[in-house]
Amino acid sequence: MTLSRRHVIAGGLAAGTIASTSAVASASPATSLLIATRPLRVSPFALGVASGDPTPTGVVLWTRLAIEPLAEDGRGGMGTRDRQVQWQVADNPQMRRPVDRGTVRARAADAHAVHVEVDGLRPGREYWYRFRVDGHLSPIGRTRTAPARHEMPSALAMSFASCSNWEAGFFTAYRYLADDQPDLVLHLGDYQYEGKGKAAAVRTHAGDETVTLAGYRLRHSQYKTDPDLQLAHAIAPWLVVWDDHEVDNNWAAGVPQDLKAPEWNDTPERFLARRANAFRAYYENMPLRRSSIPNGPDMRIFRRLGWGRLANFHMLDTRQYRDDQACGDGWDTNCGEALDPSRTITGDRQEAWLRDGFERSRARWDFLGQQVFFTTRDGKQPAEELHTSNDSWDGYAGSRDRVTRAWQDAAVRNPVVLTGDVHKHWAADIKTDYADPDSRVIGTELVTTSITSGGDGDAAWSDPIMAWNPHLKYSANQRGYVRTTVTPDGLRADFRSLDKVTTRGSAIRTAASFEVEDGQRGLRQVG
Structure with missing residues (x-):
């Protein structure tokens, strides 16, 4: 399925290892020494995706992994080990020819939330993004950068x-x-x-x-x-x-x-x-x-x-x-x-x-x-x-x-x-x-x-x-x-x-x- 400009729909992400190119913020200095290796059987993207705080060259991308969103301990059923999360940004809703990509660690200490601060994008442009864990794909999100500081946008x-x-x-x-x-x-x-x-x-x-x-x-x-x-x-x-x-x-x-x-x-x-x-x-x-x-x-x-x-x-x-x-x-x-x-x-x-x-x-x-x-x-x-x-x-x-x-x-x-x-x-x-x-x-x-x-x-x-x-x-x-x-x-x-x-x-x-x-x-x- 592809993303229309009207709604966000799940899409695919190319297989393979993706190198990290962006820094990621964490709410906790503690990091588990262990990364989970057993693949997840269900999608961990029950909480969706989001972006925020755009600048002329970047934006924050967010997701939080959860397979049991209403687990009483607030951890979303994700356990006590960290997870590796791949992310990707493209300039088209079909996610062809990504302009940036990386891998981020979703820390158990942070309830497996991730914040990717993407930089190096072009001002005043639409972009699309998504995440992947163990072959499971997140919904595709639409975002945009702010215009360049010297520009006067029409609207x-x-x-x-x-x-x-x-x-x-x-x-x-x-x-x-x-x-x-x-x-x-x-x-x-x-x-x-x-x-x-x-x-x-x-x-x-x-x-x-x-x-x-x-x-x-x-x-x-x-x-x-x-x-x-x-x-x-x-x-x-x-x-x-x-x-x-x-x-x-x-x-x-x-x-x-x-x-x-x-x-x-x-x-x-x-x-x-x-x-x-x-x-x-x-x-x-x-x-x-x-x-x-x-x-x-x-x-x-x-x-x-x-x-x-x-x-x-x-x-x-x-x-x-x-x-x-x-x-x-x-x-x-x-x-x-x-x-x-x-x-x-x-x-x-x-x-x-x-x-x-x-x-x-x-x-x-x-x-x-x-x-x-x-x-x-x-x-x-x-x-x-x-x-x-x-x-x-x-x-x-x-x-x-x-x-x-x-x-x-x-x-x-x-x-x-x-x-x-x-x-x-x-x-x-x-x-x-x-x-x-x-x-x-x-x-x-x-x-x-x-x-x-x-x-x-x-x-x-x-x-x-x-x-x-x-x-x-x-x-x-x-x-x-x-x-x-x-x-x-x-x-x-x-x-x-x-x-x-x-x-x-x-x-x-x-x-x-x-x-x-x-x-x-x-x-x-x-x-």
Whole structure:
């Protein structure tokens, strides 16, 4: 079978030994002295393939071997010995005349995950890749390199998604995202959820709440078995960042949601051990570079990717370095602590890194790929007290002010914030003063709804908060993702919404579309 440009289908890989030409990252310094020699009787590619973090000359290729994806120990039934994995990259979907190939060691210590950092490719090109173990062939993945830094591409097709809860429904939105054949996919957090399986769920999580390394590995494995998610990973390179549910709901730096029983959250030390387990499993299951290899409970995922002179993507981490939430984790009325200018959601180092990126940017568009709502959402009418979510940037008003001042000081041409987390579509103008409806628009925020979290939703839903916050231009309460087309002249965002996620294969539609013109701040609804 061959690969079409529409979907990823299994293909063949030439027999014979392939020499290694690329370095491979490992999450663990430990390496087994033994390599398994007994051939596998079944294919170990039950978790699919993925690519990520493209540069003009390279990309990360990922797979993780598993013959029993739901094995309770999280090792996928692969045993305690390492395996040799061959990989291959070609410039055609039939995989003829490979342009690069190699052999990589899948370490048992890393749950047999592999990360191949391919380099030496041509800028702005499509490539196809696959893996082989003992004659078993992986699906073929489609990826691409970023344009050369001096080039101005005519267009970029970029989609972004968030919040895929296995128990809340089927991942049909990922299949539609794959059908669009984007050049790049951003996942903005809550890739998987930590909760224990619920009997009333659409489909049930395997195992208990994720705490141990085995538990987190098992949860990632279960999600990766979904065929729609596998298609979305195999159609384009991904840029991924986490939010909270990859570890624990509403965690902040070293603080869990609740410092109380059960035992894994009852002290900061126990929570950091849990966080280390979560980070290690996250790295093992994502197409990330060696710069993101975790060191215990620390892992750097904020990073920057350029797309020629068209766009910069500043990928943020708003969990690991933030101050604890003010006035509790949720919505609160008139929380003075949230207005403290010294509070931070990014940490000082990341904020300085972001400011430096703005100052150096010469891109037409600068995107902040991040997790939680950026613009203010006042849940009370203007005559009443301010009522906002303290888990969002509203709980860190000083951080938000510094970021918006930084892109104004740097004269960033077109700043756009991309957001997940809230399980609804939103579109908003970013203002200098949200209390003054006539204040200047300085940027745009686009918020994707969830893939499944929150269930089917309601097409007729209307939020009164829209009338009280005139900078909010659109909201909708169904599941889906956002599809964008970025050109030198403008940005178009299509808010894609599914009828249902509680049944597989539901229809999808574009519920609304907005445009932002180059140099013209403010959203305009179209279509």
